[in-house]
Amino acid sequence: MRIGVVGFSAIGGSGVIAQELAVGLAERGHEVHLFVPAPPARSVEPRARLSLHVVDAPAHPALAHPPYALALASRLIEVGREVDLDLVHVHYAVPHAASALLAAHALAGRAPPIVVTLHGTDVTQVGADPAYHAVIAHALRAAGARSVPSAYLARRAREVFGLDDAIDVIPNFVDLERFRPAPRDLSLLQDLFPGIEADAPVLAHVSNFRPVKRPTDLVEVLARVRRQLPARMLFVGDGPERVATEAHARALGLEGAVRFVGERADHAALLRQADLFVLTSEDESFGLAALEAMACGVPVVAYRVGGLEEVVGEDAGVLVDPFDPDALAEAALRILAGERASMASAARARAEHYRRAPAIDRYEALYARVMGGRG
Numbered sequence: 001m002r003i004g005v006v007g008f009s010a011i012g013g014s015g016v017i018a019q020e021l022a023v024g025l026a027e028r029g030h031e032v033h034l035f036v037p038a039p040p041a042r043s044v045e046p047r048a049r050l051s052l053h054v055v056d057a058p059a060h061p062a063l064a065h066p067p068y069a070l071a072l073a074s075r076l077i078e079v080g081r082e083v084d085l086d087l088v089h090v091h092y093a094v095p096h097a098a099s100a101l102l103a104a105h106a107l108a109g110r111a112p113p114i115v116v117t118l119h120g121t122d123v124t125q126v127g128a129d130p131a132y133h134a135v136i137a138h139a140l141r142a143a144g145a146r147s148v149p150s151a152y153l154a155r156r157a158r159e160v161f162g163l164d165d166a167i168d169v170i171p172n173f174v175d176l177e178r179f180r181p182a183p184r185d186l187s188l189l190q191d192l193f194p195g196i197e198a199d200a201p202v203l204a205h206v207s208n209f210r211p212v213k214r215p216t217d218l219v220e221v222l223a224r225v226r227r228q229l230p231a232r233m234l235f236v237g238d239g240p241e242r243v244a245t246e247a248h249a250r251a252l253g254l255e256g257a258v259r260f261v262g263e264r265a266d267h268a269a270l271l272r273q274a275d276l277f278v279l280t281s282e283d284e285s286f287g288l289a290a291l292e293a294m295a296c297g298v299p300v301v302a303y304r305v306g307g308l309e310e311v312v313g314e315d316a317g318v319l320v321d322p323f324d325p326d327a328l329a330e331a332a333l334r335i336l337a338g339e340r341a342s343m344a345s346a347a348r349a350r351a352e353h354y355r356r357a358p359a360i361d362r363y364e365a366l367y368a369r370v371m372g373g374r375g
Contacts, residue, residue, distance in 0.1 A: 001367060002031045004076060004088040004112070006096045009038040010263070012208045013288035014119035017149075017172050018091035019044055024360045026050035033079055037068055053079065069095035076103035085112040087144075087367055093122040094132055097139035113144035113370045117170075118157055120285030120306075121212060123148075128160045137161045144370035147363075149286040150307030156285075168366055171310075172288050173359040174295045174351055181297030181348055182272045189273050192259050193232045201231040201336050204274035204298065206267060206289040207281075209239030216241070216248045217280035217325050223252050224329035229336065234274065235260045236267045271296040275340060276332055278302070282322070287311050295351035299343035301331045311354075316347035 003025055007018025015036070022034040026049045034044065035053045044052060055075050057066035072095070076088065080103060088103070090096035097116045104111035116139070118127075127136045140146055140161055147168040148154045154167045186198055193200075203222060207213045215235075222233045235245070235258065242260065249258045264270065271277070277293035279302035284290075286307045290300045300317030302308055303324075312319060318335065320327035335343060 001086040002083055004033045004085045006035045006090040009036045009040045010208055014092040024356055069099045072099040073102040077106045080107045087112050089115040091117045092119050093136050094126045098135050101139045101142055115145045116143045117147045123157050123160050124283055145366055150310050152307040153285040170362045172286050173354050173356045174291050176295055179268045179292045179295035184273055201229050201275045202273055203231055203233040203276050203278050204271055205278050206236040208237055209242040211241055212282050214280040214282055215245040218278055219248045220325035221278055221328045225332050232257050236264055238262050274298045276301055284308050291354055294347035297344040297348045299335055299347050301328055313350055316350045
């Protein structure tokens with residue numbers, strides 16, 4: 001098939017899955033066109049049958065904001081006319097679903113069917129906002145199929161958009177070769193935290209630092225853990241709350257115990273240095289960052305929200321009632337005191353249920369079902 005895949009470029013779960021899916025489909029012999037607003041944070045290596053389209057949305061004096069949604073629709077139309085796409089699969093509905101629908105109207109008889117994968121805040125926050133709800137709901141109903149990564153998000157999508165028909169639940173996946181356990185690299189760890197002791201606990205967090213992630217809670221958790229252990233915390237990623245999180249760490253006197261490294265193309269090596277992965281989100285539709293940590297043999301401590309219970313389960317970490325940093329710190333200390341080794345093995349074993357190949361099998365079956373109605 002000739003497939004267009006649309007996603008974001010940052011390290012958030014929707015963009016990562018879109019990029020990994022595009023690569024996997026190309027490896028299976030499909031002609032894949034990946035549309036992103038900027039070069040991906042995780043580099044996509046050039047390979048046969050995979051074309052990368054970076055969508056440029058130029059600023060103009062007459063416009064208050066660059067209209068990325070229109071630029072994406074135009075690029076989809078151009079590529080659709082050039083290669084006659086069989087299907088377009090968009091990840092994160094806002095604004096991708098509306099852009100794909102606009103392109104389909106322009107392509108008319110050559111319009112490819114649309115598959116929309118909802119990833120979380122495009123349902124619970126942005127998509128639910130009255131400013132966007134009507135157009136996103138219309139685009140979802142017009143799509144050939146809709147999928148989500150968790151049963152939790154399927155329920156929320158039905159509530160928010162009034163979707164009565166089927167929503168496919170296809171869990172996210174992880175590259176188990178890239179994200180795998182390995183012995184601690186003390187030299188790398190000392191580069192991150194000069195003078196750190198070999199047995200000092202290391203906590204890690206990866207996110208896009210949006211308000212929904214509640215990253216200042218992470219600093220509170222670290223402060224409580226450090227009352228008993230000389231722990232450090234590694235922050236990977238960037239976003240609007242990073243500055244406030246760094247300021248909160250300084251206010252609590254934790255400058256030497258935290259390290260903010262920004263976005264990394266491949267942060268698996270950093271995750272392997274961690275003893276625990278900490279997540280303090282208000283909501284998680286799935287928790288891809290937690291899954292990647294689990295694949296590295298790193299147990300998870302997090303608030304019990306959204307789809308995390310479906311991913312972490314009861315053996316790969318501890319989930320506590322939101323939003324209680326004391327409870328998270330207590331869980332972290334309990335694991336570090338003696339449960340970490342068994343939980344690390346269980347985390348890796350659980351992650352192995354989320355392999356890429358079975359997920360792509362399910363997407364291919366979904367595509368075949370949608371394509372069956374074309375023409």
